[in-house]
Amino acid sequence: MYKFRKEERLCSKKLLDELFHNGSSFLVYPFRVVHLPLSSSGNPPSQIVIGVGKRKFKHAVDRNLLKRRIREAYRLNKEELLYNFLRENNLQLIFSIHFVGKEIADYTFIEKKLKVALSQLTRAYVKKTD
RNA sequence: CCCACAGGCCGUUCUAUCGCUGUUCGCCUUGGGCGAAAAGAGGAAAGUCCGGGCAACAAAGGGCAUCCUGCUUCCUAACGGGAAGGGAUACAGCUUGACUGUAUUACGGAAAGUGCCACAGAGAAUAUACCGCCUUGAUUUAUCAGGGUAAGGGUGAAAACGCGAGGUAAGAGCUCACGGCCUUGUAUGGCAACAUGCAUUGCGGUAAACCCCAGGAGUUGAAAGACCAAAUAAGCCAGCGCUAAGGGCUGCCCGUCCAAGCUGGUGGGUAGGUCGUUUGAGCCGGUGAGCAAUUGCCGGUCUAGAUAAAUGAUAGAAUCCGAUCCGUCGGAACAGAACCCGGCUUACAGGCCUGUAAAUUUU
RNA sequence: AGCCGGGUGGCCGAGAGGCGAGGCGAGGGUCUGCAAAACCUUAAACAAUGGUUCGAAUCCAUUCCCGGCGU
16 A cells, blocks of 8 residues: 555666656756656556755765655655556656755655645646646 | 863663565465564764775786885784883973973984075085184274184074183184083893993984885775676687787886687677675673783674665654743754775764862761 | 865966965056046955974875766
């Protein structure tokens, strides 16, 4: 249910190159989302990369903390906000979430904003299919 | 009890729900999936400043160059680390000296040679003559010219060892006594650095200037390297063969190896996977050796292993700190393993222990 | 994780033991009816700390910051 396994993470170098060269992006503060649909649909319905820039957070502890909070928020909300929609429309998606804020945000703020970001992601594909 | 310094140790805890990583066990069982169990960041994991292990390179061969280290002995796998000691410097104390204590210390050689020592100053290293002192000559009674001199003045970070006597026209280690540093020889003590005594040559600084002496360093780093699967063009390896140019993951030289061709074998890219990879100079306890660093013996123990990178999130409670309208509210140091060890350095809220010194109180 | 290179006014840049050049820029002035150009002039810097030296931007050590490397 609320799982987040290796298959749901994006590890292939090839796919990452493709994502950042051809993918389209939008900004929902404090996140920058880059996304790209895949031609073949399969299980799991999406693969994700979470990133926090070294420029803004110098210490590895801070970067790890933010990545863990984002991952936790994604794990708890992906099923109802994203997977149900993708399964209905038979889509497979790769996307990345980059944290671009300047200060360490707390969990409630991250969760709220991530929900907004995910719903905006689905809305983008609703328009395209129409 | 309080305060300062030094050394050592710890560096939030518990519960519930939902997850992540590898391991073991069980079930379904081709692959794989599901469930359970126990485990899952540090004293610095950091900086990458040193030293090893480990691995590869045709050369691990020689010489030169280059770089590093630098009081002694010991510890250690090794070190630029540590321990003990010696010297030097600074401060304090008294019994005023071969004294004691504390702190600091990149601390071989300046008597192998070379260089440098700005400005100031007469002169900065073959000494020097501005004032001064002494003297000769000239004119003439105050100057000019020459010579001697390193006591005194002045300059400077530094002025040819200090001080006294002799000596002299005036002076000078020029000579002598005492003393300081220092070279060589020697005696005594010490494993040694070195200390002390005697004799003796000498007397600017600078080697984190070149250099000399002694010792050491082959180069490159786990993105090292080994293997496996699918996949296929002329790569790689071995043998034969040839020596001209050129070349090779080391700056130069010597030496050494390599071409094309033929024969035989193997199989590149695709950042795929597995191993390397966590049992090790390991950790804990006891006991013996040693002033100590450290180490012998005995017993116990297995204690992260990820790979676009797990070790978390939320809620509640405890502990500590701060604020307070006494209801509560806010905060929890520095910081995150990436092949592994030994050091060093830097960051760090708060707490505990031991020792030393001072003050106060009680007996 | 490992291995290299660098840090000089606001910017670019020499200097490598003994006044830190120069250019662009900034401020003021001269010239002009007003500007530009030109000329004169002013201010402003050695990443930090400690050591070696009489004396350090330079030599040495430590720290901080910036940049680079791999088929």
